[in-house]
Amino acid sequence: MKTISHMKKITGWLRRQLKPIERLFESDLERAIRKEEFVFFYQPQVDLVTGSVKGVEALLRWHHPQKGMISPAEFIPMLERTKLINELSVFLFRQSMEDLKLLHNAGFKDLFMTVNLSAVQLEDDKLVSKLEKQLKKTKIDPKFYECEITETSMMENIARDVAVLKDISNLGVKLSIDDFGSGYAGFNYLRRLNIQKLKIDMEFVSSLFEHKNNEIILSAMMDLGHQLKLEVLAEGVETKKQEEWLKQNGCGMAQGFYFARPMPFNDLIRFLEQEKNAQDEEICLKNNIQKKCKNNNRKIKLRS
Numbered sequence: 001m002k003t004i005s006h007m008k009k010i011t012g013w014l015r016r017q018l019k020p021i022e023r024l025f026e027s028d029l030e031r032a033i034r035k036e037e038f039v040f041f042y043q044p045q046v047d048l049v050t051g052s053v054k055g056v057e058a059l060l061r062w063h064h065p066q067k068g069m070i071s072p073a074e075f076i077p078m079l080e081r082t083k084l085i086n087e088l089s090v091f092l093f094r095q096s097m098e099d100l101k102l103l104h105n106a107g108f109k110d111l112f113m114t115v116n117l118s119a120v121q122l123e124d125d126k127l128v129s130k131l132e133k134q135l136k137k138t139k140i141d142p143k144f145y146e147c148e149i150t151e152t153s154m155m156e157n158i159a160r161d162v163a164v165l166k167d168i169s170n171l172g173v174k175l176s177i178d179d180f181g182s183g184y185a186g187f188n189y190l191r192r193l194n195i196q197k198l199k200i201d202m203e204f205v206s207s208l209f210e211h212k213n214n215e216i217i218l219s220a221m222m223d224l225g226h227q228l229k230l231e232v233l234a235e236g237v238e239t240k241k242q243e244e245w246l247k248q249n250g251c252g253m254a255q256g257f258y259f260a261r262p263m264p265f266n267d268l269i270r271f272l273e274q275e276k277n278a279q280d281e282e283i284c285l286k287n288n289i290q291k292k293c294k295n296n297n298r299k300i301k302l303r304s
């Protein structure tokens with residue numbers, strides 16, 4: 001009995017200590033939104049057949065003036081709990097679309113951009129109009145823009161979420177299910193929404209060779225996607241062995257440290273340029289036109 005009352009005292013004390021810390025963090029976040037201290041890192045999504053980058057996923061980072069770069073795992077839950085994430089939607093759409101525009105103008109014309117939307121953002125009545133406004137402003141063709149929805153985040157109010165996602169889809173923007181396999185709502189959404197892509201949760205990739213059953217499960221997930229005529233992307237690919245298995249088993253796309261880590265915009269544009277040059281060179285070598293190859297190093301325009 002003594003231990004229980006002692007524990008209660010400690011948790012009460014902890015709660016009292018945490019409140020001001022949270023409040024401090026919240027006001028820190030409010031300032032961060034006001035001053036736009038957030039930046040995007042971009043991670044390539046690769047076509048496993050051709051080896052080329054087809055799109056990039058925008059991943060949020062907080063560039064804190066004192067603490068340096070803070071990872072999303074540390075601040076997204078707080079942004080969601082306080083609903084401050086809705087203040088960030090305009091920045092999210094604007095920055096990712098402006099960067100996509102720069103990439104298209106730099107010659108990567110077919111590249112698509114994906115952004116992550118959470119359940120809290122789907123509750124925002126103005127979400128669709130914010131998205132539509134930025135699409136108009138930047139003149140981005142919506143077919144190059146994709147919203148990733150996490151399976152586990154879509155469980156509270158399915159009817160409302162489906163209605164919002166249908167509105168997004170009606171703009172011509174693509175939808176994908178993120179972390180597929182990790183939650184419970186995926187099948188329901190597949191049935192009710194116009195989904196274009198399944199992103200298979202990285203857990204299925206990292207544990208692939210631990211047990212024969214894991215290979216069977218991953219194959220079945222990919223099969224489901226293909227039968228529904230969806231693109232299938234494997235997340236969290238870290239090794240050549242995983243990449244080879246995925247290729248052999250017909251997975252169309254992949255993302256992960258094996259190909260590239262999330263990186264700042266200017267590094268991304270250099271990365272894409274190098275990749276393009278390497279591919280051009282391969283084509284030249286195949287066709288024996290070495291002279292032309294030497295001239296393909298274009299000057300690239302970085303973001304200031």
Ligand code: G
Nearest residue numbers: 059116178179236237238255256257258262
């Ligand atoms: O759920 P979502 O796909 O949005 O998550 C992307 C997150 O996964 C990013 O934070 C990114 O840094 C991380 N990530 C991307 N590729 C890999 C990988 O190959 N291995 C691991 N462990 N994490 C990865």
Ligand code: MN
Nearest residue numbers: 057116148178
């Ligand atoms: Mn994602």
